[in-house]
Amino acid sequence: MGRQNTVGTQSGRTWRLVTPVLGLSALALAGCVQTGSADLQVETVSRPTGSVALTPSHGGVQGGNLVLVDTGVSPDGPVTAAFGDAAAVECAFDEASARHACLAPEHDVPGTVDVALSVDGTRIAETASYTYTTNGTQDMPILTVETQNVRKHAEEIRAGFPEDVQLGAVLKNGEPVDVFGKVINDAAQPEYFFVPKLDDAIALREAGIESKIAILYVSQIEDIPLMLHYDIEVAATDPAWVAAAEEIVAGTGGTLRVHLWVDTGMGREGVTPDQALPLARAVEEAKHLELTGIATHFSSVTEHDAAAIQVGDTTNTTVAQKTRFDGAVAQIRDAGLGQDALIHAGASDVLLNELDPLYYDLMRIGGMFFGGSAENRVYSWTMKLQQVKTLPAGWCIDYGCTEPTQAPKKVGVITHVPGRETQVVFSVGGQEVPVLLNHRNVITLDLSNVPDAVVGDEVVIDFNPDSFYMLDASLPLPVTTSGG
Numbered sequence: 001m002g003r004q005n006t007v008g009t010q011s012g013r014t015w016r017l018v019t020p021v022l023g024l025s026a027l028a029l030a031g032c033v034q035t036g037s038a039d040l041q042v043e044t045v046s047r048p049t050g051s052v053a054l055t056p057s058h059g060g061v062q063g064g065n066l067v068l069v070d071t072g073v074s075p076d077g078p079v080t081a082a083f084g085d086a087a088a089v090e091c092a093f094d095e096a097s098a099r100h101a102c103l104a105p106e107h108d109v110p111g112t113v114d115v116a117l118s119v120d121g122t123r124i125a126e127t128a129s130y131t132y133t134t135n136g137t138q139d140m141p142i143l144t145v146e147t148q149n150v151r152k153h154a155e156e157i158r159a160g161f162p163e164d165v166q167l168g169a170v171l172k173n174g175e176p177v178d179v180f181g182k183v184i185n186d187a188a189q190p191e192y193f194f195v196p197k198l199d200d201a202i203a204l205r206e207a208g209i210e211s212k213i214a215i216l217y218v219s220q221i222e223d224i225p226l227m228l229h230y231d232i233e234v235a236a237t238d239p240a241w242v243a244a245a246e247e248i249v250a251g252t253g254g255t256l257r258v259h260l261w262v263d264t265g266m267g268r269e270g271v272t273p274d275q276a277l278p279l280a281r282a283v284e285e286a287k288h289l290e291l292t293g294i295a296t297h298f299s300s301v302t303e304h305d306a307a308a309i310q311v312g313d314t315t316n317t318t319v320a321q322k323t324r325f326d327g328a329v330a331q332i333r334d335a336g337l338g339q340d341a342l343i344h345a346g347a348s349d350v351l352l353n354e355l356d357p358l359y360y361d362l363m364r365i366g367g368m369f370f371g372g373s374a375e376n377r378v379y380s381w382t383m384k385l386q387q388v389k390t391l392p393a394g395w396c397i398d399y400g401c402t403e404p405t406q407a408p409k410k411v412g413v414i415t416h417v418p419g420r421e422t423q424v425v426f427s428v429g430g431q432e433v434p435v436l437l438n439h440r441n442v443i444t445l446d447l448s449n450v451p452d453a454v455v456g457d458e459v460v461i462d463f464n465p466d467s468f469y470m471l472d473a474s475l476p477l478p479v480t481t482s483g484g
Ligand SMILES: *Cc1c(COP(=O)(O)O)cnc(C)c1O
Pocket: 170, 172, 216, 297, 346, 347, 348, 349, 364, 365, 366, 367, 368, 468
């Protein structure tokens, strides 16, 4: 529809002839687009919907990437593009693509904006849309976050949250941390945010979040000045870390608030219970550190734990962890330390199972904001079948040819689904389709059960909506080079 062909250059300019098509909609360009001289005139055209196009139609929020604009007309005057509320950018004609080349401006948060195009100062009625994403690789299918469902979950969590317990929102689903943070902050006003790393904490502060923010896991000593700058609390898991931190904070005259982590049977962050008192003492003796919290994390919470806690069943893992934690806290407090420290341990599983003996002063809730029923799903992730073919019987699949086809088999090929997102299932036409081969950059799907599937059909990538799946939508690894 409405293809235009490059018909020539004159005075160094290239223009395109608009081929009129039937069914054109309302006026897009009023009057003629004139050159300085009268030798080139562009018809007054109106364009059918969809004829204005951006390539690519999505890009990172940082902007700066090339976007080629097809205005649908043969513009001779300057073309400008206004992405959302941003100031319009000027686009230069690109002969190679026969489109106008613009640089996308940056945008504060991911989401779709209208792009208003003007030719020689005259607005084209039809707008294009451009989707800003987090700064990940643009080759992968775009994952859409239904923020209204995150909001709904947050409202429900707050409404059912025990009143005398503080709410700590755990954000470890990767990007966009700032968007998640703002939505949850608006809907549930958590007293605390807990994040895995400093970048996430900074993203929350820069998004204007004023609640307390703590980093869950061990932080780099060298980052302490940034933590002070952004008012971020940290995890203390080792006396040597405490000593090194004190030296740095002392030089600033400030105070760093730390949470002492006790590993009560998870094998991860924190000191073993017998080391908790010495670590607490190290923190309290460090003049510029404040013991703000004492924390642990449960490994094996189940619906049977309430009964086990009640009868003190020491064979139950949660009971064992609780006993170790309570013992460590008592030792610290009996030594006159950590009197004001917040005690926190429970996560989503504790709240869901209503294990109130494990509520303590604060609960750290992560998965409940993101999981949920199929109707309330937070993530939608789709792409299109890029190739469809039928493989003959006896055809090799994958290196080594260990499982050749038994009979002709219909397959579909898709590309660039990040391999680290495990626990995903692929569906075509509402039918779950098995993966025959997954080389991350190329995936072959078995389409035996969807015989009508064709190229371009939507492939839905799903997480199990019943599990609190912690998607890791964080950025690709930072890479640099050395050696010049
Ligand atoms: C992930 C995590 C949480 C939150 O757990 P959910 O099950 O997602 O609610 C709390 N505390 C720590 C230390 C965690 O790693």
